[in-house]
Amino acid sequence: MFAGCGLLDEATTISISTEFNADIPVVIASSGTKSADQASFANAVGFSKSQDLLLASNADIEEYLSKIEDINLNSLLVTVNGLTGDQIINSISLDVAGVGNIFTKTNITMTSNSFTPEISAGTLDLVGAKLNNDKQITLTVSGTASGAMTFTVSLLFESEVIAKIL
Numbered sequence: 001m002f003a004g005c006g007l008l009d010e011a012t013t014i015s016i017s018t019e020f021n022a023d024i025p026v027v028i029a030s031s032g033t034k035s036a037d038q039a040s041f042a043n044a045v046g047f048s049k050s051q052d053l054l055l056a057s058n059a060d061i062e063e064y065l066s067k068i069e070d071i072n073l074n075s076l077l078v079t080v081n082g083l084t085g086d087q088i089i090n091s092i093s094l095d096v097a098g099v100g101n102i103f104t105k106t107n108i109t110m111t112s113n114s115f116t117p118e119i120s121a122g123t124l125d126l127v128g129a130k131l132n133n134d135k136q137i138t139l140t141v142s143g144t145a146s147g148a149m150t151f152t153v154s155l156l157f158e159s160e161v162i163a164k165i166l
Contacts, residue, residue: 012166013069018060020073020131020157022053024141030148044090048142050097053155055135064163065135071128072160075116076102082151083110090144092153097138099126104143128159 026049056065080089089108094117095101103117131137141153 012164014064014163014165016061016064016161016163018058018159018161020053020058020159022051022139022155024049024051024139024153024155025150026141026153027150028145028148043147044144045147046142046144048140049153050138050140052136052138053131055131061161061163064161064165067164068132068161069164070162071132072162073124073128073131074158074160076119076124077114077116077156077158078103078105079114079154079156080108080151081113081154083108083113083149085110086146087149087151088146089151090146092141092143094155095140095142096127096130097140098130098134099123099137102127127157 026047028045028047030045055068056062061068078094080092083089087110091104091106092108093101093104102123103119105115105117108115127137139155
């Protein structure tokens, strides 16, 4: 009897492989005059920028929005675009409102600007559950950089969405 229920449940759900994307533009204004003999960490300029990632903005799952049962986030790819020359992001962190810190990474340059941070499956599960329950999450990137600059933090969550089809 229970095996029959499991088969019925499988027949009434669909698994959709998709990506959730967010591009977060960051503009860091100059903090004043730099002395040539000071280290870049002494001149570090802080930044913080928040943006919402909306479930409804994903075209792959648009027709299933009211029928989603579960969102499994499998991994996160982070790419920082717009850095030039000797610009350095000393540290960058990603926080999700209601979940907390997801990762912190240091020493990002124009040549080392893409990475897959180590994030525990449990943390990704919490983010996926919050996205499913609230239909959105608020992402905040923050940290310090070597000075005034403009860059974009692109976040790509590889995901699987489980939805009812009946």
